[in-house]
Amino acid sequence: MTSVVDTEGTAEEVAGRTGTPDSPSASGSADRPGAITDWRPEDEAFWERTGARVARRNLVFSVLSEHIGFSVWSLWSVLVLFLGPEYHIDPAGKFTLTAVPTALGAALRLPYTFAVARFGGRNWTVFSALLLLVPTVLAGVVLQPGVSYGTLLAVACVAGVGGGNFASSMANINAFYPQRLKGWALGVNAGGGNLGVPVVQLVGLLVLATAGAVHPRLVPLVYLPLIVLAALGAALRMDNLTSLRNDRRALREVATEPHSWVMSALYVGTFGSFIGFGFAFGQVLQVQFHDQFDTPVKAAYLTFLGPLLGSLVRPFGGRMADRWSGARVTLWTFAAMAVGTGVVLVASHQKSLPLFLTGFVALFVLSGVGNGSTYKMIPAIFQAKARIAVAAGTDPETAERDARRRASALIGLAGAVGAFGGVLVNIAFRQAFLAGASGDAAYWAFLVAYAVCFTLTWAVYLRPREGRMTTI
Template sequence: MSTTVSNSKNTANTENTATPAVARVRTIDDWRPEDVRFWEEAGARIARRNLVFSVISEHIGFSIWSLWSVLVLFLGPEYHVDPAGKFLLTALPTALGSVLRLPYTFAVAKFGGRNWTVFSALLLLVPTILAGIVLEPGVSYGTLLAVACVAGVGGGNFASSMANINAFYPQRLKGWALGINAGGGNLGVPVVQLAGLLILATAGAAQPRLLPLVYIPLIVLAALCAAWKMDNLTAMRNDKRAMREVSRDPHTWVMSLLYIGTFGSFIGFSFAFGQVLQVQFQEQFDTPVKAAYLTFLGPLLGSLIRPVGGLLADRFGGAKVTLWNFAAMAAGAAVVLVASVQDSLGLFVAGFVALFVFSGVGNGSTYKMIPAIFRARARIAVASGADPETAERDSRRRASALIGIAGAVGAFGGVLVNVAFRQSFLTTQNGNAAYLCFLVGYGLCLVLTWAVYLRTSPARLSDV
């Protein structure tokens, strides 16, 4: 067994050693996580290090992506932006973030995980600095829309980070690793909301610039850490066709629809929850700081629970966990709808918190399903005479590509959530129509999960 690590000055070959873990500028040419001996001697340590610094960068990316879910709470009457206009300000960065997830996934294969993490982290400085410059009374709504849209670059970080970490871990640990990576990144949403609450409670609503300015040194630090500690995998850089291959696979679009139901809900609700509280319960939330006290709670719990979804999927199977999770999300949406009709704030918040929690569980379980699909395909190929090593390599690269596509389509679900809220409040002055749409959507996802992955059928893939 050998590992090969290249840097800008030299190439080192080592026998039975963890030398790769101490290189400073890295490209790893030989990566075999399914080899137990390799994993125990060198692989696990390297993968953990990359996971830690991937989480840091992705966490800040999520904070910048969701920055405007907090900044809209600062936009008082002097900014002349109505509730419908605020929903649009949060929908635009969601939309751009979903579009960027596809090229960000490609970028990992082309430039390397470490290299792209550094660049994408530094790119976060653009929307952060712009927000710090323009946020003052008198700024035009068009300028606010443009600057909010640019914050979407933070949404692309998730896809590249997940595709990169997926390549580092063996199949048996993917649910846990992807859950930790995604959950740590998702925590960027409640953290930026807590930071906004702190500024609202201390400096007041007249100081929105403080929030983006706080993140500038953190962005620089994340980029430096990634440059110092992360690695590129040659196997990923050599793969150019995986995205095209999986785009023709029906499972790609099934998983993308399921991810709309889980992650689309999480990010859409994260962006909109504070505004929904202010619009639907105006008497109870007559100041931004009151809404901010509750805004962070759902995203926090949804982020923390995501690794649990991955662990449950590792143990019981991703499809089974996803099925029952959509049933729970449908129940949560029904509770929110009833609470809205009855004008019950306590029941409304409880229902929404449940939606956040189960969207987090579903995020972890659906992402576990993706590599499991291609792992099952690889077993079938090997049984038919294919080379095991080639089948495993194809499985890994296609799973990484599908993670990028599902991440992009799923993030677009956040746009649909904000548009649904905007239209519902514009036409009926409440969110009931939106809540009913969410309930129906979760029911459809439940049926789709059962029909494709759990129903007894000759074409069914086992162990997904």
Template sequence: MSSTTDTTETTTTRPDGRRTGRRWITDWRPEDPAFWDNGGAGVARRNLIFSVLSEHVGFSVWSLWSVLVLFLGPAYHIDPAGKFLLTAVPTLVGAVLRLPYTFAVARFGGRNFTIFSALLLLLPTLFIAVVLEPGVSYSTLIVAAAVAGVGGGNFASSMTNINSFYPQRLKGWALGLNAGGGNLGVAVVQLVGLLVLATAGAAHPKVLVAIYIPLIVLVALGSALTMDNLAVASNAQGAMRRVCRDRHTWIIALLYIGTFGSFIGFGFAFGQVLQVQFKGTFSTPVKAAYLTFLGPLLGSLVRPYGGRLADRFGGARVSFYNFIAMALGAGLVLFAAIGKSLPLYLVGFVLLFIFSGLGNGSVYKMIPAIFKAKAATRIAGGADFEIEAAESQRLSGALIGVAGAIGALGGVLVNLAFRQSFLSTGSANAAYVAFIVFYAICCAVTYAVYVRRGPRTLEGV
């Protein structure tokens, strides 16, 4: 491979604005087959590994409160509505942080910011280790939950970084693998929580965060030793302004609310919903924890395959059929809830997790495909190929941040929908109806804008 990282110890800025120095790669051409085959693929793979690990731990910390609320027994004096709010707060903070985290990759470098964002996860874990005990005020718990939101920002910086490393033909798989490995953090932290509940007991929630503190340090150290910064990665504010004026940005954001918003919202709320909806069956936190991890686990594992299916058949087509499946899954959950059938209820919810995972991969594949299609049109009209390819990459990175932030807000809406449904009707049935309607809207929008052939249809999305 003709490009290697500069081995000098200092970082300098060239006249064209690109940084050079230790761990900075100044020449990166993944679309060049020779470049990719002669070392580029290996460098991308090495960076992907610790990107996945860092994002995984970030998701685990972000999802801590989906488990910690199971530890909050009568001694904490918090009702179900209060617990739903505790899971909604980190979701909201994480969604907001995804925008500055997207900028950070271009400003500081993917490797550098991965190290920083990993170490930042020590704040919520140490905070929880200090304050979480019976008698703590509810306002303090809200603050602790908000600080855990930093884990949600890692997704945006990680995805933006990996998007720059991989060629167009492999982005669906690479982004799906990166995001799927991160999403697994939701399931893993719930498994760890189950282990703590089954061994130490519900009176010892601090054991859960004590497990993650050394993992955070190890991930930061591994990122420092193995990752690189790309000098060509750029997603400056100008790109963000451009994508915010593009109608496709808001369409993709809507679709991502439906897929990722469902995944993270259900992941945070599932344990509480089980305990409230089936009180007699799940009378203790341990009984609910035995099942809460299954949906997030399967949804995370299938996300890369959503990207791979999109690589083969097109992200729009896969997303269209996937939203139909999500609406049917939510209908099955509603039917089971009305009939009080726990087995059917669990099957429906697991299907929702699986389809939301597939949809996460297919919708994210649409992002680079949209800008590639637009660039191809301009190139056919005489525009310079290299300039358009670079701009397509830059805009894709910006949209990843916007879509990731807005999509994560869907998780807040899911938790608030459950909270309001339980407050108003005593069950979650009204929330399920709302989910079915929303999935139907996403399906119709996908068909009208991307699947149906017409004069404004973007080819290859």
């Protein structure tokens, strides 16, 4: 397995580059995309002259492709609302239909992360965007009464390819931006991608409100031209960083690093919550408040609101982490998420829809903030380790290079593990509604999970003790 590792290169490699100090590339520029052979984001003069413009251009088209990927990944959170009695699928079966694409998307995040270094950021973005045509075409073909449940499961699972786009996009953008701007850049990239969840739900609402619930195939077909547009934009406007190096050791190194598993657990609590709730919320409303949501269109009017707000605030989570440290923002985010879950529990017992919606929307918003702050923590951890290594006598350039390659590898690992949190959320709801008429058992499980994440964040990154890394 390989990883994005090095955007600086050795002294010999730097000497052999053809780019000039003011030019980011031998074959490309701020206005003409190409294969960038000289990329020094930490060099402030280089960044101000040309680096920032090139990075922003790649960020824009990365966000577009990732946004479409998220929409395809969460496609079945909308399509299950169309599956009426004529499809003969009970609520538990529908939760399974939303769990399987979540699982495949999580599994694909590791290989997608490493594909950027192997094939190039632009090349992989084009390929991964075109791959989204497969689940959309399949869904448009099979969705009609009489189709077997096994066929629906298989087609829903294939939609998981959209979940991998996030990991490759984040690894690519992580290499383009300097450390001081990573929280903002990764937050914008992830937030723009996450917006794909509410957007596909709005598309579903539009179809339900116009064509009706008998035309579910219109939803995936809407995305066919958008997928082609995203692939074309990436091909024409993105760059490959040729200085990225494959490193078979990076994943093994972060896999043995305790901080990697701590961060993966925290990302389960933040992103796992966001994507899990995004996939399940419409069904939760229909099952728990079935007397008020007796038609799919009524549920669709509300399902997009939480994911929309959660996506929009993610860049602010990164900004807040840049200013106050990722660990502090993450800690208080988990505390607030526990309070939000308590509100949902009370609303569930009182059967209060307004209070229920308030609590759930708060959970979406807070998970969005936490998504940004936890991703900021990943490069910060390895930067702190690099400073410690330099103080102990390690060459600064070597320490910086090691920090970059390990951060890129952990972005893939934490993204994959965190996405499995979405699977757990759907399974929790499935089991809760199988056992009773409400999701209370699931809400209690979420409350315990947030308490554990709060404790873990404080104990590892904020508890006063000698040798604690204070800049995370």
